[in-house]
Amino acid sequence: MIETRSVRKTYRVGEQEIRAVDGIDLSIGAGEFLSIVGPSGSGKTTLLHLLGCLDAPTSGQVLIDGTDTSTLTPTELTRLRRERIGFVFQEFNLLPVLDAAENVELPLRYMKVHPAERRRRALEALEQVGLADRARNRPSQLSGGEQQRVAIARALVTRPSLVLADEPTGELDTRNTCLVIELMRDLNRETGQTFCIVTHDPLVASYTRRVITLRDGRIASDLPGEEAELACEGRPEV
Amino acid sequence: MLKYIVRNMWRRKARTFLTVFGIVVGIFALTVLGGLSARLTQQVNGARSWFTSKISVVPEGSSLFGGGEGYLPLSKVAEIEEVPGVKSAVAGFGLTLTNESSGFGSPELIVGADLTRSSDLLNLVDIGRGRILEEGDRGKVVLGSVLAEKFSAGPGDIVDLRGRAFEVVGVYRPTLSAVDGFAFISYEEALDLFRAANPYFQVEDIAATIDVLPQPGVDMEELAERIRGEVQGVRVISPREAEKQIGQFSLIFNAILLGIAFIALVVGGLSIINTMVMSVSERVREIGLKKAIGAETRSVLSEYLLESSLIGLSGGTVGTALGVVAIVLLNRATASSNVSVFAVTPTVVAGPVLFAVVLGTLAGVFPALRAARLKPVEALRED
Numbered sequence: 154m155i156e157t158r159s160v161r162k163t164y165r166v167g168e169q170e171i172r173a174v175d176g177i178d179l180s181i182g183a184g185e186f187l188s189i190v191g192p193s194g195s196g197k198t199t200l201l202h203l204l205g206c207l208d209a210p211t212s213g214q215v216l217i218d219g220t221d222t223s224t225l226t227p228t229e230l231t232r233l234r235r236e237r238i239g240f241v242f243q244e245f246n247l248l249p250v251l252d253a254a255e256n257v258e259l260p261l262r263y264m265k266v267h268p269a270e271r272r273r274r275a276l277e278a279l280e281q282v283g284l285a286d287r288a289r290n291r292p293s294q295l296s297g298g299e300q301q302r303v304a305i306a307r308a309l310v311t312r313p314s315l316v317l318a319d320e321p322t323g324e325l326d327t328r329n330t331c332l333v334i335e336l337m338r339d340l341n342r343e344t345g346q347t348f349c350i351v352t353h354d355p356l357v358a359s360y361t362r363r364v365i366t367l368r369d370g371r372i373a374s375d376l377p378g379e380e381a382e383l384a385c386e387g388r389p390e391v
Numbered sequence: 392m393l394k395y396i397v398r399n400m401w402r403r404k405a406r407t408f409l410t411v412f413g414i415v416v417g418i419f420a421l422t423v424l425g426g427l428s429a430r431l432t433q434q435v436n437g438a439r440s441w442f443t444s445k446i447s448v449v450p451e452g453s454s455l456f457g458g459g460e461g462y463l464p465l466s467k468v469a470e471i472e473e474v475p476g477v478k479s480a481v482a483g484f485g486l487t488l489t490n491e492s493s494g495f496g497s498p499e500l501i502v503g504a505d506l507t508r509s510s511d512l513l514n515l516v517d518i519g520r521g522r523i524l525e526e527g528d529r530g531k532v533v534l535g536s537v538l539a540e541k542f543s544a545g546p547g548d549i550v551d552l553r554g555r556a557f558e559v560v561g562v563y564r565p566t567l568s569a570v571d572g573f574a575f576i577s578y579e580e581a582l583d584l585f586r587a588a589n590p591y592f593q594v595e596d597i598a599a600t601i602d603v604l605p606q607p608g609v610d611m612e613e614l615a616e617r618i619r620g621e622v623q624g625v626r627v628i629s630p631r632e633a634e635k636q637i638g639q640f641s642l643i644f645n646a647i648l649l650g651i652a653f654i655a656l657v658v659g660g661l662s663i664i665n666t667m668v669m670s671v672s673e674r675v676r677e678i679g680l681k682k683a684i685g686a687e688t689r690s691v692l693s694e695y696l697l698e699s700s701l702i703g704l705s706g707g708t709v710g711t712a713l714g715v716v717a718i719v720l721l722n723r724a725t726a727s728s729n730v731s732v733f734a735v736t737p738t739v740v741a742g743p744v745l746f747a748v749v750l751g752t753l754a755g756v757f758p759a760l761r762a763a764r765l766k767p768v769e770a771l772r773e774d
């Protein structure tokens with residue numbers, strides 16, 4: 154469903170040229186559950202932004218369902234993003250002045266979905282992540298793990314075919330990490346949505362079906378994951 | 392969207408309040424001065440119709456609004472009437488209603504007119520109730536609208552002018568001009584009142600002004616020129632000249648108003664720009680996030696424009712409201728004098744509000760463009 158062809162992203166800082174992503178050929182099929190790992194600075198975030206059409210490659214192509222994204226106008230890219238891709242970021246994921254439900258609604262609002270329908274779907278998505286009863290809470294009233302689950306609900310509310318997560322568990326403790334990953338894996342199994350998770354955490358990677366390791370902007374390895382079974386202690390009713 | 396913007400503004404209560412307060416101050420000043428200017432315009436327009444429908448002859452060195460100390464000998468009336476084209480020349484003598492100054496605006500005056508020839512002059516203003524003064528009237532008065540209200544008197548009532556009782560025979564319609572504060576009586580009685588008040592002044596056969604009306608079809612400017620040529624020792628103010636004197640008066644005032652508006656514009660505009668630039672900088676990541684999850688450039692742009700115009704609107708509304716309250720209070724405080732100092736017209740209210748909204752929106756353009764042009768990746772990477 155998403156494919157890159159010798160995609161490159163270079164940054165120029167003064168005289169120095171930084172090759173953040175240095176020629177990556179990658180193909181991700183529908184319904185995959187994969188992680189991207191690698192040392193800091195290896196280009197994980199950059200690659201994820203390229204996959205999510207947030208950034209344009211310096212050279213090479215990103216194809217989504219066969220469409221070369223370089224041929225699309227900025228407006229078309231914005232549309233494609235909000236209709237097909239959901240994002241979860243490491244931090245600063247939610248707008249502080251909106252409550253959980255309003256945060257989840259936001260992409261639907263940009264899609265001009267009717268308010269009643271919007272609200273219904275937002276509550277549905279919150280229920281999926283087990284936070285239906287926290288709909289009226291602002292992010293500051295939620296724990297880190299809960300905030301991240303709200304962000305996942307927001308990524309899911311548009312029913313995207315691809316969910317891109319950049320270190321979604323980076324600021325969570327083990328228990329919450331476990332809960333978040335389990336949530337994503339369950340969703341992947343139930344809905345067949347593709348999940349691509351950038352992570353530092355070997356534990357997270359061990360739960361995925363495919364692990365891509367980056368080093369200096371290149372793919373160092375692309376292996377099947379352990380797909381370890383999760384056993385989160387004290388797991389709440391989901 | 393609106394709810395969200397308001398919450399964002401609320402998040403920075405102190406800053407929003409200070410910015411809005413800056414606008415409030417500017418708009419308040421603008422409103423109060425606007426009220427003053429509106430009232431002045433009304434007066435000027437009123438004065439215009441009164442002063443520009445006749446030729447005023449005043450002592451040399453005097454102007455339309457008084458100034459000179461001298462008086463005109465009554466003999467000038469006959470001299471003026473000799474000039475071809477003059478229909479009537481009416482000697483007038485004015486004195487203030489009381490000895491105290493009446494503060495701002497045109498004073499309340501007792502105006503004596505030579506009733507033997509004043510019917511045209513007194514008909515320049517529409518009579519509302521009763522009748523105008525006629526030849527031979529003694530102990531009768533016709534009141535301007537403001538004075539009638541002040542005495543709460545109508546035709547048939549008795550009013551006291553400087554200790555003497557007069558019967559009201561008529562009340563003029565409001566003209567929003569000096570005339571509203573006039574009490575018209577006969578020339579002879581006006582002179583009597585003056586002598587009673589100034590026993591050491593033995594005046595006889597004098598006039599303060601002579602109002603000249605032309606015969607039908609005679610050009611007033613040409614007539615004024617002729618009078619100037621034939622009558623010595625007087626100042627002749629033609630309608631055009633009166634217009635100029637009046638115009639100059641309001642010109643100066645409107646220049647001041649424009650200056651205040653400009654200051655409000657610069658100070659208010661800069662403070663909104665400053666606040667909005669800060670808002671955008673502290674919400675860079677937020678903007679990046681929104682764009683990442685599908686906000687179009689247009690919606691980010693309109694969001695920030697709306698926020699800044701909302702600052703303008705709230706500052707404008709509060710400032711104008713305070714201004715109107717101040718106007719009402721000031722008018723009440725000066726209610727004892729015959730004219731109100733300020734007027735509240737639709738322009739006085741809507742103008743400053745509109746001004747503030749336009750100001751807010753314009754000031755928001757630059758910061759909003761900055762926000763809208765942020766690239767999502769760069770915005771997300773910012774810390």
Ligand SMILES: Nc1ncnc2c1ncn2[C@@H]1O[C@H](COP(=O)(O)OP(=O)(O)OP(=O)(O)O)[C@@H](O)[C@H]1O
Binds near residue numbers: 198199772
């Ligand atoms: N805007 C930029 N300008 C210059 N260099 C950049 C920019 N963005 C990223 N880089 C560089 O590109 C390289 C890859 O960065 P990237 O953020 O993709 O790494 P990462 O694998 O996500 O690292 P981390 O695990 O620390 O998040 C780094 O060397 C980084 O310094």
Ligand SMILES: [Mg+2]
Binds near residue numbers: 198199
């Ligand atoms: Mg990263």
